[in-house]
Amino acid sequence: MPTRVRRFRTGLSAAALTATALGVLLPPAQAAGAGPGAAGGPQDHDKRLQRRLEQLVAQDDGPPGAIAVLTRGDRTQVYTAGVGDVATGRRPDLDDHMRIASIAKAFSGAVALRLVDEGLLSLDDTMGERLPGRPAGWHAVTLRQLLQHTSGLPDYSAAPEFLSILQADPRHLFDPRALLDFVADEPLLFRPGTLYQYSNSDNIAVALMAEQATGRRYEDLLRDLVYHPLGLRRTSLPLGYRLPRPYLHGYDVTPPAEPEDVSQALSASGVWASGGIVSTPRELGTFIRAYGGPGLLSDKTRKEQLTFRPGDSSEPAGPGTNAAGLAIYRYSTRCGVLYGHTGNFPGYTQLAATTPDGTRSLTFSINTQVNKDNKPALLARLRTAQEDFACALLEDR
Known part of the structure; x- marks a missing residue:
């Protein structure tokens, strides 16, 4: 969700409020093994990759910390730099909870595509068939178009009334099933299927269609169709603002001011199926290997999932050249292709990607928000670092 309103501090920036998909001394950057099944420690790490991570953290407007996880089969390497908590100096950890931002859209895609199976x-x-109470002008939009951001639905997260509520009370508890009401009086932005425009409204509609089709709550569908089959025990979709402990602290970094902790500054209810999921680096890797690989969907449905529109990027853009599938993106790097998703939310910027065979994955998490609107130069450096890690993942070693 791109930044659309002016910045203020004292608790939370207004820019941070709407940027989701909405002089501190740091200890030396560190590289860490991942525990059982992990590489033996820093001596097993690529020093060039470690320097890349350290350079991101060293930027004046960069994140206080970063964690990148490379998994190849049963072998995992964890690279960290800086800190996951400025107050204590604790470094990022493989099992830290964190807001995964718009990677939550891949989870709603997983639910919908499993129901297709x-x-x-x-x-x-169509929305008219599944959600007949929604505006008649939206009725022709299909599930496929929602999943690929070609629906034309106006983005509720840009609606003045939504932003006004959020700015007045960042922890306001929205009814997530009523989020589309903020744009119910607006027409489609274009004829469905003709253009691509990333919209948070799309995945709210996906979750509502899943609920209508099953008569079950979206949170329960996530549990039964995604969390349980993949053994995800630390992944959840909260509505409030609190994070489970331990968590990777997220910061608003606006030099020359000190980083401002915004980890628990706003509730997840305002993004729900489009950006509200909390997970860990370890479990995010497990999910993306299954969802981007062949482990979760039938061959027939996966073929539909992986029908890409060249040039359409996730938000923020991932490494290499981007193309949009159904709640998944193809990242064509100089070293090969990965499938995955990115996201940004106040305090967090995320990438999760996998090789097409689902045997290798990369998760790359930093604890400040970076997108093309708020920090374009830092985003370019972030994408370069992500591509270097992607190439390391794709190497045969």
Whole structure:
């Protein structure tokens, strides 16, 4: 969600409020093993990759900390730089909870596509068929178009009333199933299927269609169709503002002011199925290997999932050249192709990607928000670092 309003400090910036998909001394950067099944320690790490991570943290407007996780089969390497908590100096950890931002859209994609596999939804189902109470002008939009951001739905997260509520009370508890009401009087932005425009409204509608098709809450569908099958025990979709402990602290970094902790500054209810999920680097890797690889969906549904629109990027853009599939992106790097998703939210910027065979994954997490609107130069450096890690993942070693 790009930044759209002016910045203020004291608790939370207004820029941070809407940027989701909405002089501190740091200890030396560190590289760490990942525990059981991990590489033996810093001596097993690529020093060039470690320097890349340290350079990001060293930027004046860069994150206080970063963690990148490379998994190849049963071998995991964890690279960290800086800190996951400025107050204590604790470094980022593989099992820290964190806001995964718009990677939550891949989870709503997983739910919807698994229901397609079960015959409870079709990619050609329309909003008119599944959500007849929504504006008549939206009725022709299909599930496929929602998943690929070609629906034309106006983005509720840019609606003046939504922003006004959020700015007055960042921890306001929204009814997530009513988020689309903020734009219910607006027409489609374009004829469905003709253009690409990343919109947080799309995945709210996806979750609502999944609920209509099953008669079950979206949170329960996540549990039964995604968390349990993949053994995700530290992944959740909260509505409030609190994070489970331990967590990677997220910061608003606006030099020359000191980093401002915004980890628990706003509730997840305002982003819900489009950006509210909390997970860990370890579990995010498990998810993306299954969702981007062949482990979660049938071959037929996966073929639809991996039908890409060249040039359409995630938000923020991932490494290399981007193309949009169904709640997943293709990242064509100089070393090969990965499938995955990115996200940004106050205090966090995320990438999760996997090789097409699902045997290798990269998660790359920093604890400040970076996108093309708020920090374009830092985003360019971040994407370069991500591509270097992607190349390391794709190497045969």
